[in-house]
Amino acid sequence: MTYKGFSKLPTLLVGQSGGATAVINASLVGVIEVARDSGQFGRVLGARNGIEGLLAERFILLHDQEPELLQVIRVTPSAALGTGRHKLKEGDLDRALAIMRQHGITAFVYIGGNDSADTAHRLAIRAAETGQELRVAAVPKTIDNDLPETDHCPGYGSIARYLANAVRDATYDSIASPQLHAVKFVEVMGRDAGWVAASGVLGFLSDERDLEPLVLLPERPPADVEVVLAAVERDLQTRGWSVVVVPETLRTADGRHLGGNEPDYIDGFGHPYYPSTGAALTRLVSQRLEVRARYDKPGTAARMSISLASAVDQDEAYALGAGAVERIVAGESGIVTILRRTGDDPYACVVDAVPIERVANTVRRLPDAFIAGDGFGVTDAFRRYATPLLGPEPFPRYGRFDEGRQGM
Structure with a gap:
């Protein structure tokens, strides 16, 4: 396979993997622009659908894309190269490295989460074992915010902003119409960590704290469904309505999934996808408490919507992609770029890097504090911790009538 603009300089390959976010393309553009401007690479190639594209040799030229297009790609939702969840088999490693040799690829940047870091780590190890020249860097991406070492992950600030607004709006709807649906569950993503669910409270301003929802967290699993029912019933007695943010993966303390114990699907990395927790709890509340209940499930719209994306998230995602290439050009390999917080007021973070093995296949949960x-x-x-990640002016101001000013 040949490409126009071939150069004797080496080639950098970049791929995207896992669930796409609102800002994963910002990281991609950071990689492309810094690699192109470094003068160290003759070509920048993109692998279609992540590691699957590498193994199938489905590449796209990126270094000669128009700057105007790249700026549009930077604020385009989901993954411009396409994404995937292919788990590298042992035999895939040698094939992947052979393809890289064939195309003159000496640098590889992989944008993704825990599993993507593992893929990059395995390729770096095999290249070192075989003496192949290959510098590898991972760029973090996950709305779950569950990667260790980094202060937070690109994608989290945007989904947190989206959900904080959505839960707040859903609450005002519940206040207005408890007779239509007194109980509302909002089912959110986040795997087995509570970062995403926790963001559901962020939209409530200082004069709205009395409206905050109940939040169910994987780190504090209920002993059984009776605990959830009791909490909802207390809410109904004190407020007349109840809004509950619930993770899609929520289990009881003894490990039973609240949506059902049989997964609907298991991906290539062994991650199970269970039936809807929100739907199951909605049915249970309706039957046991004899009130109307419903559930909302923002789903993928929350994960990668650009309409409420955080400007802070977008800028940091770009910086992490750019930083990965800067590290490679400096001679580093086997690293993942991370964010280190240097200030809270005003908020500030800097780009740093750690060895990939400190991130791969590891989960950071919501801390007790x-x-x-x-x-x-x-x-x-x-x-x-979380509010600065949402970007400037994340919430409009809402109003409520004073209940004490009743007409005659």
Whole structure:
């Protein structure tokens, strides 16, 4: 396979993997622009659908794309190269490296989450074992915000902004119409960590704290469904309505999935996808508490919507992609770029890097200091941590009539 613009300089390959976010393309453009401008690479290639594209030799030229197009790609939702969830088999490693040799690829940047870091790590190890020249860097991407070492992950600030607004709006709807659906569950992504669910409280301003929803967290699993029913019933008795943010993967303390114990699907990395937790709890509340209930499931719209994306998230995603190439040009390999917080007021982060093995196949859960004492909410420490990630002016101001000013 040949490409126009062939150069004797080496080639950098970049791919995207896992669930696409609102800002994964910002990281991609950071990689492309810094690699192109470095003068160290004759070509920048993109692998279609991640590692699957590498193994199938489905590449696209990126270094000669128009700057205007790249700026549009930077703010385009989902993954411009296409994404995938292919788990590298042992035999795939040698094939992948052979393809890289054939195309003169001496640098590889992989944008993704835990599993993508593992893929990059395995390729770096095999290249070192066989003496093949290959510098490898991973760029973090996950709305789950569950990667260790980094202060937070690109994609999280945007989904947090989206859900904080969505849960707040859903709450005002519940206040207005408890007779139509007194209980509302909002089912969110996040795998087995509570970062995404916790973001559901961030939209409530200081004069709205009395409206905050219940939040169910994987780190504080209920002993059984009776605990959830009791919390909802208390809400109904005190407020007349109840909004509950629930993770799609929520289990009881003894490991039973609240949506059902049989997964609908298991991906190539062994991650199970269970039936809807929100749907199951909605049915249970309707039957046991004899009130109307419903559930909302933002789903993939929350994961990669650009309409409420955080400007902070977009800028940091770009910086992490750019930083990965800068590290490669400096001679580093086997690293993942991360964010280190250097200030809270004003908020600031800098790009750093750590060895990939400190991130691959590891999950960071919501710490105890961020979880309210009753297990159904978050602390001010979490608000201080997460609110800057949402970007400037994330919430409009809403109004409520004074209940004390009743007409005659």
